[in-house]
Amino acid sequence: MTDTPFDRRHVLDLVADLLPVLVPDAELDPAGPIVKLRWSRGGLTSSAEVGLTELIDRCREQPHHLWPRTVDDWLRAVVDEIGVATDEHLYGAVAERQRVTLRPQGWSAAYDSVLAGLSVPFGRYFEIVFGIQSGPDWHRLTQVRRVMHGLHLPGSPSGLELTLNGLAGLTLQEVPGTPYRMFHRPGDQTVGLALVDHEQALPNGGKGRGTLLALPATDLLAVCPIDRRDDMQVRVDEFAHWVAKAHADAVDPCSPGVYWLVGELLAELPVDLDITPSVTLPKALKSPFWRRRRT
Structure with a gap:
């Protein structure tokens, strides 16, 4: 008996089934593969294209029967990110409020989230964790929300440089x-x-x-x-x-x-x-x- 070869199309089929329920205004582009998000709150309207590679890789490492729950959790987390991203816009230019903080090595891995956070190692003992300052709150920046804000685009300010300048x-x-x-x-x-x-x-x-x-x-x-x-x-x-x-x-x-x-x-x-x-x-x-x- 041999294991069934991994086929990412099965993951994309699950996304296609759940997307209209959890994110009605989103559109799946299997060729990307990406999800095109559109959202609005009050007078704010925004859009972004979020890659599905992270989700596909997560499913690749799991038994097939866990995929529906994994996809569901991931899409629900994206919905939550839409809310956080919208709130962050209320405090002004998001790119200028990027900040980073120093944490012990492994801090990000222990963070309870199905979405990958943005962090880089600093030596053997610490990691640099990227976030956004919104009023008195500091939100850990995920890869998904980074794309939502367009912070991945060339020419976007560096959160590390902004922090060091401060x-x-x-x-x-x-x-x-x-x-x-x-x-x-x-x-x-x-x-x-x-x-x-x-x-x-x-x-x-x-x-x-x-x-x-x-x-x-x-x-x-x-x-x-x-x-x-x-x-x-x-x-x-x-x-x-x-x-x-x-x-x-x-x-x-x-x-x-x-x-x-x-x-x-x-x-x-x-x-x-x-x-x-x-x-x-x-x-x-x-x-x-x-x-x-x-x-």
């Missing part, structure tokens, strides 16, 4: 009672992107023995300086506990980790707050040679 005015603030400093703008989920542009935001951050840093919240990037005159083990242990509390108290938490930026390397340091010392320091920061060289 961080140009950030300055490091002292953390009272500590040797740490931080970039902090309460409620702004883009502040962590300062790490992506660290050559500008922290021009000396990777030089010499580097810098210890943390992103306990999306609106907070903390920097712990490396000082050969101090006991770095004590300093970084205290920093790790401060980071853990900031992460626990954050409205929009990011990562509880402590990272070492040196040159172009970003490495996460092992942390266990239940033991002493709490942080496993790299040899470069705890060697006797390093500790003896005082100025």
